Amino acid sequence: MSLDLHCLENNMLPSNIKPCMLKHFLRRSMALLGQLFFLLLISINSVVADNVYLIVSADTDTNQRAANLIGQQIKDVSPSVHFHISSIESFNPTTINADDLLVTIGNTAAIKIINLKLKNPQIFSFNTQDILPSPSVMWSSIVLEQPLERLISVTPSLLTHSYKKQILLPVSTANTAMLNAATKVTQPDLVVLPVPNDEKPAKQVASHLFKAGALIAVKDNHIWRGDNARWMLYQAYRNNVPVVGYSKKFLKAGALVAVYSTLEQITSKVSTEIIYWDKHHKLNKTGTIYSNYNIEYNNKIARSLKISTPNNQYDVESEQ
Numbered sequence: 001m002s003l004d005l006h007c008l009e010n011n012m013l014p015s016n017i018k019p020c021m022l023k024h025f026l027r028r029s030m031a032l033l034g035q036l037f038f039l040l041l042i043s044i045n046s047v048v049a050d051n052v053y054l055i056v057s058a059d060t061d062t063n064q065r066a067a068n069l070i071g072q073q074i075k076d077v078s079p080s081v082h083f084h085i086s087s088i089e090s091f092n093p094t095t096i097n098a099d100d101l102l103v104t105i106g107n108t109a110a111i112k113i114i115n116l117k118l119k120n121p122q123i124f125s126f127n128t129q130d131i132l133p134s135p136s137v138m139w140s141s142i143v144l145e146q147p148l149e150r151l152i153s154v155t156p157s158l159l160t161h162s163y164k165k166q167i168l169l170p171v172s173t174a175n176t177a178m179l180n181a182a183t184k185v186t187q188p189d190l191v192v193l194p195v196p197n198d199e200k201p202a203k204q205v206a207s208h209l210f211k212a213g214a215l216i217a218v219k220d221n222h223i224w225r226g227d228n229a230r231w232m233l234y235q236a237y238r239n240n241v242p243v244v245g246y247s248k249k250f251l252k253a254g255a256l257v258a259v260y261s262t263l264e265q266i267t268s269k270v271s272t273e274i275i276y277w278d279k280h281h282k283l284n285k286t287g288t289i290y291s292n293y294n295i296e297y298n299n300k301i302a303r304s305l306k307i308s309t310p311n312n313q314y315d316v317e318s319e320q
Contacts, residue, residue, distance in 0.1 A: 050099045050281070051082040052274055055091045055113065057106025057126075066105055066126060066267050073271035081278045088112050096120065101277050103270065107131055110141075121283055125270045128219065129288055130177045138282075142269050142289045145219045147319075148181045150259050151244050152190065152216065154295060158242045158256065159189075159213035160307055166191045168212045168241075170201050170232075172222035189213070197222055202231045209239040217245045217255065229253070240305055251298045256305065258298075261291040265315065268292070290318050 054070060056063045067085050074081050088109050093116055096102075103123045104110045110124040114133045122133060124141040133139045148169075155167050170193040171178050182192045191208065195201045201223045205215070215236045217224050224232075233254040236243050242256035250258045269291040276284035295313040302309045 050097060050101065050278075051084060052101045052103060052278070053091065053096060054083065054085045054103045054105065055109045056085065056087055057104070057108035057110075059087060062263065063105050063126075066263055069264065069267040070103075070271050070274070073267060074274055077271070078275045078278055081274065093118060099281075101274065103274060121277065123270065123273055123277075123283070126266060130175075138286065140273060140283050140286050140289050142266060142273070142291060144261075144266075146246050146259050146261070146293060147290055148178070148185055148216075148218065149319075150290075150293065151218065151246065152185060152187050154244055154257050154259060155214045155216075157310055158244075158307060161213065164211055164213040164241070165189050166208065166212045167214045167216060168193060168205060168208055169216045169218070170195055170205050170220075170223050171218065172197060172201075172220050174222065175218075175220050178218055178220065195223060201228050202235060205232055206235055209235060209241050212236075212239070212241045215241050215243045217243060217250060219246055237301075237304075242301070242305055242307060248294075248296065251296060254298075254301060256298055256301045256307065257309070258296050259293060260296075261293045265291045265293065269318075292316060292318050 052074075054067055056067050071083055071085060074083055091112075096118075098119065100120055101123065102113055102118065102120045103125065104113055105126045107127045110127045110131045110133075113122060113124075114131070117134070119137060122137060122139040124131060124133070124139065124143075126144060127141060129141065129143040129145050131141065152167060159165055167187065167190045169182060169190060171182065173179075173194045173196050179192070179194065182190065191212075193204050193208065195204050209215075215232070217229075223229075230253070233243060237254055243250065243254065245251065245253075245255035245258040245260075247260045248258050269289065273284050273289070292315050295310075295316065297309040297312060299309070
């Protein structure tokens, strides 16, 4: 260890050398302790860093593909995230920390996490919008459905007859989430048709098709399922009423246009929210979140109905 130059430059006596050496030693020691403290903080943060647990509803190809995509997207952007994938059967809530982030895929996993009444921050994905956790929990939900406004937004170019302006929206009376959403839409031509569970939707819709300019299909198992869906699509086509569907499958079934989000678009939104949480230790958004989406037309149906359609649009930015 070298002597303090200040001591030597001032020609201090040998009797004063020891205090100068002590001063130099203390200064060097404090610098070293500061470095050790910084390294200790980094070490502690790496040990207690919060985890992300992705809980998958069922072992299906779609769910596994979604889980793998989310994992890869996070690894590409933020490899430091401590990411774990588990099924609902293998997930053990006793092994998680209070601040760990819980992410679910599908309704079953979402319902299980909600019923466990955990206080962890939670992101639900690939679930329906009627799955709602306790308001006391910090949560967001990246849902399968499209907001009703998106579906209605494509109808102006479809209303080609002056006497056919009504936009029909059949909804089961049990679908309170969609019925509530319909009350908030500022579209004077929207006609909501509530359908009780013990009645056939096709019969309810049939009497309104003469004045209808478009028929909106929303995710509702009582309305758009099996024979009901096929019969209403057929009736709409016979009455020259274009159908707006909420998934790409509707295009093959006879709808004129589909407004939908792909699996990749939903997983991208989930990954973005997880990465934000990892960086800021809080959720980017709370409540219901919608992914980017596509608007795609069935040109064959358009020609049959003599409707000119706009160009397809892909990966449209979410309004949120």
